[in-house]
Amino acid sequence: MATLTVPPVPVSPRDDAIQLYKAFKGFGCDTAAVIGILAHRDATQRSYIQHEYRTMYSDDLLKRLSSELSGKLETAVLLWMHDPAGRDAVLLKEALTPDFINLDAVTDVICSRTSAQVQHLKQIYYSTFSSYLEHDIEQQATGDHQKILLACINKPRYEGMEVDRDMAAKDAKALYKAGEKKLGTDEKVFVQIFSERSRAHLVAINTCYHDMYGGSLKKAIKSETSGLFERALLTILRCAENPAKYFAKELYKSMKGLGTNDTTLIRVIVTRTEIDMQYIKTEYQKKYNKSLNDAVHSETSGHYRTFLLSLLGPNQ
Known part of the structure; x- marks a missing residue:
């Protein structure tokens, strides 16, 4: 479920283009006006606005935004302007x-x-x-x-919900033999299964693994692999189980400790706003006992904060 809020009565892309042009005119940029428009338009509307702006002013809106904005706000807004x-x-x-x-x-x-x-x-x-x-x-x-x-x-993967339980049990056995049972790890087996099986099938493998060997497949991955390969396998498995929970954790890690990893913060918020951010906010509240909006508010400032919070929608 998306958190993007758009006007109840759609504004014409032409009117938006005119308002943006006005916001850029004169000395300095009316950044609040720019955010007020762009943070409340969906991907189709943003595309139409870019088209209208180019038609009316013979100018590229992305280039104009890049020259008018700066820093983390510029990064976030420019990324937001694209389709997924x-x-x-x-x-x-x-x-x-x-x-x-x-x-x-x-x-x-x-x-x-x-x-x-x-x-x-x-x-x-x-x-x-x-x-x-x-x-x-x-x-x-x-x-x-x-x-x-x-x-x-x-390798294009099947994305349906049907699962072959026998196949899942065989895959769980293959992963056990390639990992925990073996001295060293047969990474080829992990690559093949994790890249070729559907999300529903990976969840079934995870269940079978626990039932058959009493351990967690995630723990097996952590003990048998390392670095970016481990990260890739865990990301695939966690997104198969619960993408919203995965992204809530990524957001938490980006704001944990001293300083903020704005690259991750921007990437997750901007890419998930129109997909499942409402679910991510729910998972965040459940796991960390704090609203995502409050966390972002305390880690950011200025127009950058306003933009991200606009994408996140009202606090729950």
Whole structure:
């Protein structure tokens, strides 16, 4: 469930474009007006606004926003202006750029998306950047981490809810034999099962693993793998079980301790607002006994805070 709030009576994209142009005019930018419009428009409306702005003023709205805004607010707003697949493509391209490598972000995006979303963003990535996502991952990721990312990108997965219980039990046995039962780990088995099985099937494997061996598959992953490969497997499994709980934890980690990881905070809020942010807020409240809105309010300031809180919607 989304948290985006839009006007009850839709505003015409032309009117929005005019108001944005006015906000940019003169000395300084009326940032509050910009946020008041863009933080309350859905992906389709934002696309229409960009089109109208270009038609009316022969100017690229994204470039104008980039010149008028700065810092974390600029990063968040520019990311927000894309549609979901385009946004993921931008996130991946930035995270795979040699000077700014962020393989945590690459892992989170690829391993938390559905197979259909990954296939779509792969096409957008190529059409936008004239570069194959696989190629860029091969250049920047290594070892088993590289293998799991490439497998997730190249193997479209079934996304239905039907599960073959016998198959799930066989997979649980295969993972046990490849991990906890063995000296060392057969990573190939983990890569194959985690990249090829549906989310519903992975949840069934998790249950079978516990029933058959008395232990947790998550604990097995933590003891048998490490680093980014471990992160990829855990992300896939946690998003199969409960994506909202996974993202609530990522948000908590981004704001925990001294300082805030704004890269993660922006990425999660902006990418989930129109999908399941209401569920994420519920999970956050349940797990950390604090509302996500209050947490974001205490970790951010100024127009940046206003923008993120606008996307999160009213406090629960």
